[in-house]
Amino acid sequence: MAKQMPKRSLEKVGLSVTGACVALVTLVVVALIVMVAQRGLSTFIKDGVDVLNFFTGTVWNLAVTDEATGLPFTGALPLIVTSFAVTIISTVIALPIAIGSAIYVVEIQPKFGQKYFQPLIELLVGIPSVVFGLIGFHVIVSAVRAIFNVEMGLGILPGSIVLALMILPTITTLSIDALRAVPDSYRQGSLALGYTRWQTIWHVVLKSATPSLMTAVILGMTRAFGETLAVRMVIGGVEAMPTSLIDSASTITTTLTTSMAVYATGSVQNDALWTLGLLLMGMSLFFILIIHLIGAKGAKSRG
Amino acid sequence: MANATAPAQDARIKRSMRNDKIATGILTVIVAIVMAIVVSMVVYILFQGVGQLFQPGFLTEASRSNGTEGGIAYQLFDSFYLLVLTLIISVPISLFAAVFLVEYAPDGPVTKIASTAIETLSSLPSIVVGMFGFLMFSVNFGWGYSLISGAIALTMFNIPILTRVITQALEDVPASQRDACLAMGLTRWETTIHVLIPAAMPAIVTGVVLSAGRVFGEAAALLFTSGMSSPARLNFLSLNFASPTCAWNIFRPGESLAVHIYKIYGEGSPEAQHIVWGTAAILMICVLLFNVLSRIAGKALARRMTAE
Amino acid sequence: MLDFNCSRRQFLGIFGGAAAVAGLGLAGCGGETGGTAAGSAGGSSTLTGTVTYDGASSFQALVEAAAEQFMAENPDVSITGSGNGSGTGLTAVADGTVTIGNSDVFAETKLDADQAATLVDHEVAVVGMGPVVSLNVTVDDLSLDQLKGIFSGEITNWSEVGGEDAEIHVLNRKSGSGTRATFEAAVFGAGAEESTFKGDAELDKSGDVQTQMGSTDNAISYLDFSHFDETKFKAIKVNGVDPTDENVTDNSFPIWATEHMYCQEDADEVTVAFLEYMLSDDVQGSLVEEQGFIPVSSMTVVKDAEGNVTEK
Numbered sequence: 001m002a003k004q005m006p007k008r009s010l011e012k013v014g015l016s017v018t019g020a021c022v023a024l025v026t027l028v029v030v031a032l033i034v035m036v037a038q039r040g041l042s043t044f045i046k047d048g049v050d051v052l053n054f055f056t057g058t059v060w061n062l063a064v065t066d067e068a069t070g071l072p073f074t075g076a077l078p079l080i081v082t083s084f085a086v087t088i089i090s091t092v093i094a095l096p097i098a099i100g101s102a103i104y105v106v107e108i109q110p111k112f113g114q115k116y117f118q119p120l121i122e123l124l125v126g127i128p129s130v131v132f133g134l135i136g137f138h139v140i141v142s143a144v145r146a147i148f149n150v151e152m153g154l155g156i157l158p159g160s161i162v163l164a165l166m167i168l169p170t171i172t173t174l175s176i177d178a179l180r181a182v183p184d185s186y187r188q189g190s191l192a193l194g195y196t197r198w199q200t201i202w203h204v205v206l207k208s209a210t211p212s213l214m215t216a217v218i219l220g221m222t223r224a225f226g227e228t229l230a231v232r233m234v235i236g237g238v239e240a241m242p243t244s245l246i247d248s249a250s251t252i253t254t255t256l257t258t259s260m261a262v263y264a265t266g267s268v269q270n271d272a273l274w275t276l277g278l279l280l281m282g283m284s285l286f287f288i289l290i291i292h293l294i295g296a297k298g299a300k301s302r303g
Numbered sequence: 304m305a306n307a308t309a310p311a312q313d314a315r316i317k318r319s320m321r322n323d324k325i326a327t328g329i330l331t332v333i334v335a336i337v338m339a340i341v342v343s344m345v346v347y348i349l350f351q352g353v354g355q356l357f358q359p360g361f362l363t364e365a366s367r368s369n370g371t372e373g374g375i376a377y378q379l380f381d382s383f384y385l386l387v388l389t390l391i392i393s394v395p396i397s398l399f400a401a402v403f404l405v406e407y408a409p410d411g412p413v414t415k416i417a418s419t420a421i422e423t424l425s426s427l428p429s430i431v432v433g434m435f436g437f438l439m440f441s442v443n444f445g446w447g448y449s450l451i452s453g454a455i456a457l458t459m460f461n462i463p464i465l466t467r468v469i470t471q472a473l474e475d476v477p478a479s480q481r482d483a484c485l486a487m488g489l490t491r492w493e494t495t496i497h498v499l500i501p502a503a504m505p506a507i508v509t510g511v512v513l514s515a516g517r518v519f520g521e522a523a524a525l526l527f528t529s530g531m532s533s534p535a536r537l538n539f540l541s542l543n544f545a546s547p548t549c550a551w552n553i554f555r556p557g558e559s560l561a562v563h564i565y566k567i568y569g570e571g572s573p574e575a576q577h578i579v580w581g582t583a584a585i586l587m588i589c590v591l592l593f594n595v596l597s598r599i600a601g602k603a604l605a606r607r608m609t610a611e
Numbered sequence: 612m613l614d615f616n617c618s619r620r621q622f623l624g625i626f627g628g629a630a631a632v633a634g635l636g637l638a639g640c641g642g643e644t645g646g647t648a649a650g651s652a653g654g655s656s657t658l659t660g661t662v663t664y665d666g667a668s669s670f671q672a673l674v675e676a677a678a679e680q681f682m683a684e685n686p687d688v689s690i691t692g693s694g695n696g697s698g699t700g701l702t703a704v705a706d707g708t709v710t711i712g713n714s715d716v717f718a719e720t721k722l723d724a725d726q727a728a729t730l731v732d733h734e735v736a737v738v739g740m741g742p743v744v745s746l747n748v749t750v751d752d753l754s755l756d757q758l759k760g761i762f763s764g765e766i767t768n769w770s771e772v773g774g775e776d777a778e779i780h781v782l783n784r785k786s787g788s789g790t791r792a793t794f795e796a797a798v799f800g801a802g803a804e805e806s807t808f809k810g811d812a813e814l815d816k817s818g819d820v821q822t823q824m825g826s827t828d829n830a831i832s833y834l835d836f837s838h839f840d841e842t843k844f845k846a847i848k849v850n851g852v853d854p855t856d857e858n859v860t861d862n863s864f865p866i867w868a869t870e871h872m873y874c875q876e877d878a879d880e881v882t883v884a885f886l887e888y889m890l891s892d893d894v895q896g897s898l899v900e901e902q903g904f905i906p907v908s909s910m911t912v913v914k915d916a917e918g919n920v921t922e923k
Contacts, residue, residue, distance in 0.1 A: 007490050007493075008490075010490055010492055010493065011490040011491060011492050013492065014402075014407075014490070014491065014492025014495065014496075015403075015407055015492075017399055018399040018400065018402045018403035018406075018407060019403055019407070020399075021395070021396045021397075021398075021399035021400040021403065022399075022400045022403045022404065022413075022417045024396065025396065025400055025417065025420060025421060025424070025462055025466075026416060026417050026420040028424075028459065029420040029421075029423055029424050030420070031439075032424075032427075032431075032432075032435045032459075033423070035435060035438065035439070036431065036434070036435060039438070061786065062786060063786035063787075096333075097333055097336070097337060100329070100330050100333035100334070101330075101333055101334050101337050103330055104330040104331065104333065104334045105334070108327060108330060108331075116338075117334065117337075117338065120338060120341050120342070121337070121341070122594065123341060123345065123591065123594065124341050124344075126516045126517070126520070126590045126591070126593070126594050127344070127345075127520070127587065127590065128519070128520025128521070128522065128561050128586055128590065129520070129522065129523070129561075130520070130522050130561045130562075130564040130565050130568075130583075130586075131348060131520070131561075131564070131583050131586060131587060133565070133568070134348075134564060134568055134579065134580075134583055135344060135347065135348070137568060137569075139347070151780050151811075151827050151828055151829060151830065152780065152811050152812055152823075152827060154812055165340070165344075168337070172337075195319075196319045196320060196322070196323040197323055197327075198319075198322055198323040198326040198327070199319060199322075199323070201326075202326075222426050225428070226426075226427070226428025226429065226430065226431070227428070228428065228429065228430045228523040229522050229523050229565050232565075233565075233568060233569075236811070236812040236813070237785065237812060237813040237814065237815075238783075238809040238810065238811070238812060238813050239809065239813070240809045247811075248809075248810075248811055248812045248813070250813075253428060253430050253523075256430050256434065257430060257523065257526065258785050258787075258813075258815060259785070259786075259787065260434060260437070260527060261437075261526075261527060261665075261695060261699040261702060261703065262696060262698035262699050262702060262785075262786075262787035263698070263702060263787075264702045264705055264706060264722060264723070264726065265438065265442055265706060267723070273434075274434070277430075277431050277434050280428050280430070280431050281427060281428075281431055284423075284426040284427055284428060285423065285426070287426060288422060288423065288426050367675070367679075368672060368675060369668075369671055369672070369675065369693065369694055371818070441708055442706055442707075442708065445707065447663065447707070447708045447709065448663065448708055448709070530663075530693070531693040531695065532663075532691045532692050532693040533691065534661075534689045534691040535678065535679065535682060535689065535690060535691055536682070536689065546659070546687070548661075548687070548689045555661065555689070556663060556691060566693065567818070569814065569815065569816060569818055569819030569822050569823075570816075570818035570819070570821075570822065571818060571821040571822035571825055571840075571843065572818075575818070
């Protein structure tokens with residue numbers, strides 16, 4: 001039956017079926033962005049929450065009404081600070097380890113890297129985030145209790161350690177690709193000039209791979225910023241300005257998980273939570289933008 | 304003059320050599336630590352949980368007391384069912400989207416907009432996808448907590464991964480094959496269906512199975528879409544798809560293994576802890592299986608293709 | 612041969628496309644199917660349908676036990692749910708994502724008045740809630756004023772309330788929690804807003820509190836009586852009164868809550884049947900006490916939505 005179809009209409013079918021799929025995906029993304037933006041912005045437009053207060057206020061308590069405004073306390077600064085704190089600390093922990101491993105498997109032991117290290121690190125990618133959280137809850141929190149001699153052991157530090165473990169494979173894998181993409185002629189040139197292997201790596205290979213390495217780091221940070229459940233399991237969940245790394249705190253994502261279903265759609269509290277969602281979305285778009293800027297500026301990343 | 308600088312140069316060379324050795328040493332230690340961490344994590348989970356897998360009823364009974372007693376049979380089934388539903392929706396969409404992007408509109412504004420959209424989707428935190436799914440499907444469409452809401456949320460999570468893999472696979476097919484087909488008078492659609500997709504099949508299958516592993520362990524997007532509970536009993540023989548006890552009913556709530564772990568990780572009773580670790584172990588084993596399977600399937604397909 | 616191959620693949624291609632379209636179509640019209648499935652599935656004498664609930668974790672065990680019995684009697688009914696906190700349950704039932712919302716508190720305290728007005732209340736049990744402390748804490752009696760000081764952050768050391776010199780670690784529940792709302796209403800006075808003091812952690816469920824209390828020294832938290840576990844922590848007296856069921860029935864132990872199960876006014880047949888079952892003798896006669904709760908009938912006092920307690 002299909003065989004008798006003239007070629008031109010066959011081509012049209014192909015074009016329209018595939019085009020429809022692309023259109024559908026694009027439409028869904030646009031719908032998502034519009035919906036999150038609309039719900040998130042209605043906190044300010046419809047409910048009359050002050051934008052400045054939202055981003056600089058330090059009290060987040062949806063259950064309590066602020067006498068001054070008649071609205072719940074929606075100062076999101078503690079959540080924003082905590083989110084950035086766990087993202088940055090986890091990146092600082094993971095970065096040297098990830099790039100160090102990448103250098104080792106690309107420059108020093110390529111065969112070992114390809115055969116053993118990479119499959120192993122890919123295995124780490126596959127471990128679900130709740131399992132990381134579970135290990136964090138049992139192992140890392142206990143370790144923090146023992147080391148710092150505190151009662152709870154929940155907070156930003158255990159959260160960052162768990163996140164560091166989770167973004168390690170992302171950064172490592174991308175760094176390996178980045179280093180592999182450096183042409184061998186660079187290395188040979190450097191070695192021929194009498195540089196040692198380490199000097200070659202430090203001055204030549206890393207330097208020429210810098211844009212791709214930065215992309216790797218930012219992708220890792222994107223994952224850390226958006227990660228939810230693993231962090232929730234070890235951070236304690238107190239929505240207040242963090243005063244130390246081992247005191248209970250709450251990130252944007254963990255607040256969303258615990259509060260989202262509590263407040264009815266359309267309420268001020270619910271809108272405020274959507275604003276947090278909008279903030280998360282905005283941050284991930286911002287991270288993408290940076291990656292594009294790096295890509296446009298320096299060596300073209302792998303894609 | 305040459306004599307005067309010689310010792311200094313010697314020292315510098317020596318220092319360089321020593322630095323080289325130190326750096327190599329440090330890197331070796333780092334790699335050893337990373338490998339030790341990965342291995343000990345996997346071993347720890349399996350050590351804690353594998354014993355539970357052999358408890359009678361753990362894999363075959365429904366959970367009781369909010370998951371703190373009984374087994375995880377329905378969670379296990381729901382996880383796989385969600386995965387299958389997700390793949391049924393996401394594979395064709397991703398496949399055709401990739402074909403469009405590679406074959407029909409290689410460069411231009413359409414491709415640019417579409418790939419930006421897909422990239423955006425891939426970078427969104429899964430909790431945001433979950434919130435959107437909750438509002439759109441569970442509330443606005445009135446599906447409540449249901450497997451189909453969850454599957455669509457997971458689809459949104461899966462499409463960017465799959466599209467990227469398939470696009471890559473199609474692009475890797477040599478241009479000569481494409482040219483040969485077009486020269487023979489085949490349309491682009493025929494070329495794609497008969498030549499390109501079969502040629503890219505090993506890479507596609509590997510990608511699909513790998514993405515399955517990601518989907519299988521996802522939890523944040525499911526909390527508000529498919530819910531945090533499984534029906535107390537399911538009838539696998541029922542073909543009445545509207546029945547709430549029919550296992551295949553896509554409008555019933557369901558709970559994946561990952562969500563189950565999140566639900567009961569804090570419960571203190573020893574039995575609940577055994578269940579948590581057992582669930583983590585089975586989740587790990589499934590994900591590892593997907594990992595291994597994707598390699599085997601990709602290799603096997605590639606071998607068959609080249610043998611032809 | 613080649614021709615056959617071609618057309619088969621062609622067919623597969625088109626079929627794939629059709630499947631994708633069909634998948635979307637199915638998704639599109641699914642709402643209605645779901646509606647009828649959940650709605651008026653019944654018809655004949657046998658009850659069929661699905662009941663979903665969400666809400667308070669404090670009395671979820673009771674609902675689950677009753678659901679097991681109910682399903683044993685009605686094989687075509689499926690009852691399923693989880694315990695994510697009273698606030699979640701009330702919101703979910705008002706939004707229609709579940710058919711029953713379980714709550715430790717009156718719907719009016721968590722929802723808008725007009726939203727709460729569409730819900731029908733079923734009071735299924737009463738449960739006492741009391742402060743619990745770590746096993747190493749020597750204090751075994753606290754007054755309401757002392758509790759108020761501790762949970763508002765004014766008292767921070769056990770020595771201030773007659774214990775050893777150690778910092779007090781306050782484990783709170785999340786703000787959607789009905790246990791927290793009940794406890795704070797009793798401690799801070801009826802109608803008071805929730806405290807802005809956050810404590811050392813905010814936990815999601817009663818089970819999480821049990822776990823954390825078991826592994827933390829110098830901590831204080833609060834739980835309903837059915838979650839008391841002497842091996843992990845101790846329940847203490849309030850104003851010199853023991854936390855027992857007898858003391859709750861006449862309000863001499865002041866912290867207790869009525870367990871509510873809410874459904875929509877136009878709830879379907881099977882939801883209504885299950886709620887009636889919850890209030891019947893099958894549950895009230897035995898199951899309630901077995902699970903560690905107090906039947907509503909044995910109370911000599913009642914509490915209204917504002918928290919005022921009056922003689923029956």
